[in-house]
Amino acid sequence: MSAANDRKVVLVVRKTRLEDLIARFLTAEQAKFYVEHLGADFSDYEREHEIYQAARVSAVQTLEQWGRYQVIDRGFLPNFIFGPHDIVVALGQDGVVANTMKYLDGQPLLGLNPDAGRYDGILLPFKPNDLPALLPEVAADRRAAKAVTMAKASLSDGQVLHAVNDLFIGARSHVSAVYEIATAARHERQSSSGLIVATGLGSTAWFKSIVTGSLAIAGSFGASGAVAHYDALPWDARELRFAVREPFPSRSSQVGLVCGSLGTDDALRLRSLMPENGVIFSDGIEADRLDFNSGTEAIIGIAERQGLLIV
Incomplete structure (x- = not known):
């Protein structure tokens, strides 16, 4: 991929359940105590977080090779202004794709499934390691798209x-x-x-x-x-x-x-x-x-x- 490509890529990410718990209880230890005190499996939150972060790192590494890119949390979508020629990438779940799409006006949107073992991903047909091959095709308008x-x-x-x-x-x-x-x-x-x-x-x-x-x-x-x-x-x-x-x-x-x-x-x-x-x-x-x-x-x-x- 050429870093000279002038189409900016916007990567939309979300907070994991673990990050939401830490925001509520201030530390991972207190979050763990709360979850386990209720008899739930805290390790599931940790596994989900680790897999999602690995997928995010993989996507960002691809974008660093691509050229112009920006990473935003989905919570900022209502106030974010997309450029008319931006390529938008949503790093799952399905809800992230839907919540991103409603702020777009014809920009192509790619849904990446960060954890295929966890999410069915109806709107997430790709994985993070598909991104290097996908971006050049999307930038050249050679990739099929589904109207919604x-x-x-x-x-x-x-x-x-x-x-x-x-x-x-x-x-x-x-x-x-x-x-x-x-x-x-x-x-x-x-x-x-x-x-x-x-x-x-x-x-x-x-x-x-x-x-x-x-x-x-x-x-x-x-x-x-x-x-x-x-x-x-x-x-x-x-x-x-x-x-x-x-x-x-x-x-x-x-x-x-x-x-x-x-x-x-x-x-x-x-x-x-x-x-x-x-x-x-x-x-x-x-x-x-x-x-x-x-x-x-x-x-x-x-x-x-x-x-x-x-x-």
Whole structure:
């Protein structure tokens, strides 16, 4: 690889469980005491940390030979500005890939599996030792990529949040979320545990558990006509699916508009009726959220941009 290559590589890393424990308990010894006091195996945390750090060292050594590169923790992604020609590398798990992709706009993304014995790695087709051969191909646009449709939440105050897997709209605590929901044809007031809007990629994750669980419950109560088989969408499908979690029927709340799909020209409109603790977050990262409190309107639809995962 030539150090003269002018395409910068951004390596996105994460903290291991051991690092999170040390941040909480200040030292490895105190973390070990806490974990073992609860009867858990602390050595598993140590093995995971050592393997991940070895994978990180291997990736960085490759990037040092490459030329321009930068290493960032995924916690800094909301405030990081990617260059239009950057090549982005995410060092697993799958969640790191999804959380990185939603901040990209056409930059190629490589997912590296740091520990194939631990992670299935649906979004991690490569290992760190594949990186030296991959980077020149990606830089020359000779590597195949898979398009990934994203969802977008746009608030009435101009704030925007993208999602690779799914958007959650609801309340931060276990209290009910109260809101108005509308499509082009229907409108109602709801009280529920919030709703999920999933992309094609997300249709294999949280959304799938909601749908299959609902089908199983309906079947156990003798519902007829329930479809037991669930088909996920392709990653690049220009379609979103939404489902309301635990909708509650009452004098002031309805349960007619609890699931559906959104095409390219469709939008789901939501207006918060919650004085506080209303949130919208994506891909399971609640820390990176939009406040969704009384009066705020959110428009949910397919994002204009797509993710680009190298395969």
